[in-house]
Amino acid sequence: MRVTDPVIQSLLDNDLYKFTMMQTILHQNPEAQAEYAFKCRNKPEIPLSGLRAEIEAQLDHLCSLRFSEDELAYLGGLRFIKSDFIDFLRLFQLQRRFIEVSVPEDKPEELAIRVKGPMLHCMLFEIYVLAIVNEVYFRQFPSEPSWAEGEVRLAAKLDRLKAFASGPERRNPFVFFDFGTRRRYSRVWHEEVVATLAREAASLMRGTSNVLLAKRYGLTPIGTMAHEYLQAFQAFGSRLRDFQRNALEHWVHEYRGDLGIALTDVVGTDAFLRDFDLYFCKLFDGLRHDSGDPFVWGEKALAHYHKLRIDPASKMFVFSDGLDMEGAFALYHHFADRVRTGFGIGTSLSNDCGKEPLQIVMKLVRCNYQPVAKVSDSPGKGMCEDANFLNYLRDVFEIEQQ
Template identity: 30%
Template sequence: MLLINKLNNFSIISSLLDNDFYKFTMQNAVIKLFPSAKAKYEFINRGKHSFPKDFDEILKENLKKMAYLKLSNEEKNYLKKYCPYLDSSYLDYLNKYQYNPKEVNICQKGKNIRMNIEGLWSRTILWEVPLMAIISELYYKLTGAKRISDKKIIILTKEKLKKYKKLKVKIGEYGTRRRYSYQVHKLVLKILIEEGYPFFMGSSNVHLSHIFSIKPIGTQGHEWIMFHAAKYGFNKADRIAMENWLNIYRGNLGIALSDTYTSSVFFKNFNKKLSDTFKGVRHDSGDPISFAQETIKHYKNFQINPIKKKIIFSDNLDPCKVASISSFCKKKINPFFGIGTNFTNDVGLPSMNIVIKMVKAIPENKWISVVKLSNVEEKSTGKKKMIFFAKKILHL
């Protein structure tokens, strides 16, 4: 009971910017292009984790506190300086934005948690990442699992950094959503910034990037393309989503996400103009070496030199995987590695396997189920009937 009372008085999310950068870039695009669109998201417990008693009530208490978060003048000035492609109209919107806990429905039956988020897409888009960070931190606190010490975390992070430096690879930190805790996240990022030069390129967490006065990194997530499928159809979704992104950001944030409807479908949509204009692509599922081969072949077919393009890998990376991928990419294409859980939740405990995904959208006047067809079956999301339909349409 003492722990529960303590957690009810403790705010895990203390800043509106404690979120992944791509949530803000997508929110800006949604406000401009789809201001009346609605979305529904669901929590998926991939790891079949057992949640302790009253977990839902403690989670709700944390959400209530988020309603009081506001963008500070200092934070707004930081975004103006470090993210000039976010225009003043969007920053004014964000300045007035407040989380509404009524958009989130949570219930617990036994050891299972059910949760969905519903409302205007432009508003609900910010919930996913901080919600997952809260769930993760509360889970470890309430289950009483003992992590390794800060001293060991520092040593471990420095050892990984030493390996990445030896490989001479460019790395970024993408670990907000499944971090062990805010405190561990901040500690790891401090080490990466202090000792990672010139190979550490930044963090996707905007709040921590602000604290350490560095530029946040990231572009777009799967939901951007999933919504476009609901509005324009599965065959055109990748292409129109990329074209809309270019119209908003005019070449900035120019990394295309490749696996919403499998990479084979993506490359069919990634035409000469888009391949020329986007600075590179992001891999998030399936065999990374096969994807790199496919990407290089795609660029060469359009007479584009792959060495002038970036390929970002962000799927469950560790030093061993990075070494293998970077060895293959050497002198062929420019790799970049977005490392998440292995940085922010490598504390001697099993990491959580949880996601929150868009499941429905209202592009115009009715709810439409949305799906993600990853390069691997276990990362696909959506209703079975709609997955079957999408595969049939896309000839998968």
């Protein structure tokens, strides 16, 4: 089946943290093997299984793409990207044999997608797969009403942003970023949103996680690490109890002060903060929230810094869990005079067009042939395919059942 309108037209159409994690794997664990699994957390309006043929064709096209010299020059111009990684990407091509799409026999309306192979050659699939599934799904509905509704809602967001920006000054400015690649309505709509915000709200929008759009619109590419990076260290040879410290130590070794925002919820914030001692507090610029009550999380993080006699005003909190503008404004009002804040807003920017978005993820489930887990601070956001390993992990980190 030939694709007439490819969803992914450039390998740079991906989130920055996929490249930063990939570089770390190339340098420190190039032999790692990995397995990723797709999951849809809500019930789609039409069965995803009916989209299998088109998704397969889109993946065929995806695996024909290569990085252009212009794209590599842009990536290589980021000061934390190393020249040997660019040399690797010059030869890189996604391999179709590492990804399989099927329909489960016991769940005929669902879609199973698994990626399995060398981690270095598999980890880029995640964002592309999610963007493909989303766009193929939304192409099943009339586009004109959705686009028109999206324009109305985007205009309302701009009006609200301008009104908010005219309010009283706080100790730290309000800034937000586009984090919308993985669950966008479409590639074209995502670009329209980013281009509009970059033009109309430039003082507030400080960047995008999408590297292609950052390049195209002169924005700062935003991103550090995702759950898969820390999860992988559950299988990288250290004691399980030490995996978070090991992951953070390797990150510091790789980036030497760049990309200093640490993700806190792979095994829950409480367990993370027990490992995030004075050493790491001084080495990292701040923390990212991605599950659980963000106000409770922020207060815990502030208390942790105070306990270690570190001024939180020198740090940054990045909030990225299902945010919309009003949620970001509320968090800003709560924390802005005590710590620098940034807000990664995804689906409510890139897929607010009237149709219910798909709640889809693609997570690392095995590494080096061993199970790995994400526990999270929110019920339903965790993921692990081995109950025995999950129970052991909970016991090691003293995590209560949710």
